[in-house]
Amino acid sequence: MIDLRSDTVTHPTPEMRRAMAEAEVGDDVYLEDPTVRRLEEHAAALFEREAALFVPSGTMGNQIAIRVHTNPGEEVIAEARSHVVDWEMAAMAAISGCLPRVVSAPCGRLQWSLLEPALSPPVYYRARTGLIVLENTHNMAGGTVTSLESMDEIVAKAHGRGLPVHLDGARIFNAAIRLGVSVARASGACDSVMFCLSKGLSAPVGSLLVGRAEFIEEARRVRKLLGGGMHQAGVLAAAGLVALEIMPDRLADDHRRARRLAEGLAEMPGFGVDLEAVETNIVVAKVAGDVREITTRLAEEGILCSAVGPDLIRFVAHRQISDQDIEKTLTTIRDVSRRMMRAPVGPEE
Numbered sequence: 001m002i003d004l005r006s007d008t009v010t011h012p013t014p015e016m017r018r019a020m021a022e023a024e025v026g027d028d029v030y031l032e033d034p035t036v037r038r039l040e041e042h043a044a045a046l047f048e049r050e051a052a053l054f055v056p057s058g059t060m061g062n063q064i065a066i067r068v069h070t071n072p073g074e075e076v077i078a079e080a081r082s083h084v085v086d087w088e089m090a091a092m093a094a095i096s097g098c099l100p101r102v103v104s105a106p107c108g109r110l111q112w113s114l115l116e117p118a119l120s121p122p123v124y125y126r127a128r129t130g131l132i133v134l135e136n137t138h139n140m141a142g143g144t145v146t147s148l149e150s151m152d153e154i155v156a157k158a159h160g161r162g163l164p165v166h167l168d169g170a171r172i173f174n175a176a177i178r179l180g181v182s183v184a185r186a187s188g189a190c191d192s193v194m195f196c197l198s199k200g201l202s203a204p205v206g207s208l209l210v211g212r213a214e215f216i217e218e219a220r221r222v223r224k225l226l227g228g229g230m231h232q233a234g235v236l237a238a239a240g241l242v243a244l245e246i247m248p249d250r251l252a253d254d255h256r257r258a259r260r261l262a263e264g265l266a267e268m269p270g271f272g273v274d275l276e277a278v279e280t281n282i283v284v285a286k287v288a289g290d291v292r293e294i295t296t297r298l299a300e301e302g303i304l305c306s307a308v309g310p311d312l313i314r315f316v317a318h319r320q321i322s323d324q325d326i327e328k329t330l331t332t333i334r335d336v337s338r339r340m341m342r343a344p345v346g347p348e349e
Contacts, residue, residue: 035234061194072097074130108141143282
């Protein structure tokens with residue numbers, strides 16, 4: 001199978017497996033796991049923040065940040081297709097008592113001019129704006145990247161209004177590669193950043209939350225509240241250290257392969273791809289036809305991809321996808337599309 005559903009399907013490398021087997025461990029709930037400490041310190045230094053916290057998942061990292069930054073009854077401004085809105089089980093309402101206030105942005109790239117009208121007015125009878133959440137890269141927009149200028153303006157003007165900004169940087173390393181800058185620069189001056197180890201970086205489990213020391217201290221308490229306190233977690237953290245040390249540089253290969261896939265799809269009848277929006281490792285194609293039927297037929301031919309809307313299919317390139325896999329995928333999609341177009345669409349009269 002050629003699995004293009006997500007970069008979360010990546011397996012740990014041999015180096016990660018060895019590091020996990022040999023990891024020095026302790027009880028992390030007692031703050032005694034040396035490998036977890038090394039991972040957190042390394043992440044904080046990499047992002048030029050004061051501290052970091054190892055968490056089981058990106059969703060938990062985002063929701064911890066929302067809980068720490070906000071008070072119940074406040075609004076959280078986020079892009080309309082963002083992960084915290086569509087893919088985290090209404091957790092900001094269930095856990096933090098907050099309401100999402102969504103803003104639609106072209107290709108998922110938020111700008112201050114779009115955000116500012118969504119801010120709550122300073123009146124006592126309206127829910128206050130408590131937090132702005134950015135997503136970079138933007139998953140459902142097709143892995144698009146927000147510019148450094150837009151990030152800087154949003155954070156500066158939000159801070160001028162006394163508002164914190166959290167960055168869902170699940171794939172921030174992909175954004176940094178695209179922008180040609182460090183992850184510290186790509187994440188700007190956001191008050192907190194979550195990033196995943198288990199997507200393009202190929203670690204088996206885990207994400208990190210970075211920010212100021214007092215923020216992370218409170219985040220650790222909320223992590224325990226949510227059931228995220230882990231014990232001999234150094235076994236997992238060891239793979240994360242390898243991921244941070246050796247995996248970021250190869251992400252450009254995923255971007256190149258996604259671009260080749262996008263260009264091939266754009267040439268096929270029945271597929272629409274905005275090539276200008278294909279900036280990293282994700283391709284979202286608009287299809288003419290039954291999305292579920294198309295993905296089912298492709299799976300039968302050994303190609304796995306995801307239906308992410310009534311007429312949208314997502315493909316994600318990652319470490320386990322080769323140039324040959326991309327070419328085979330294009331050939332298979334072309335063949336399946338031709339067969340489906342020749343098939344009768346209803347009973348003969």
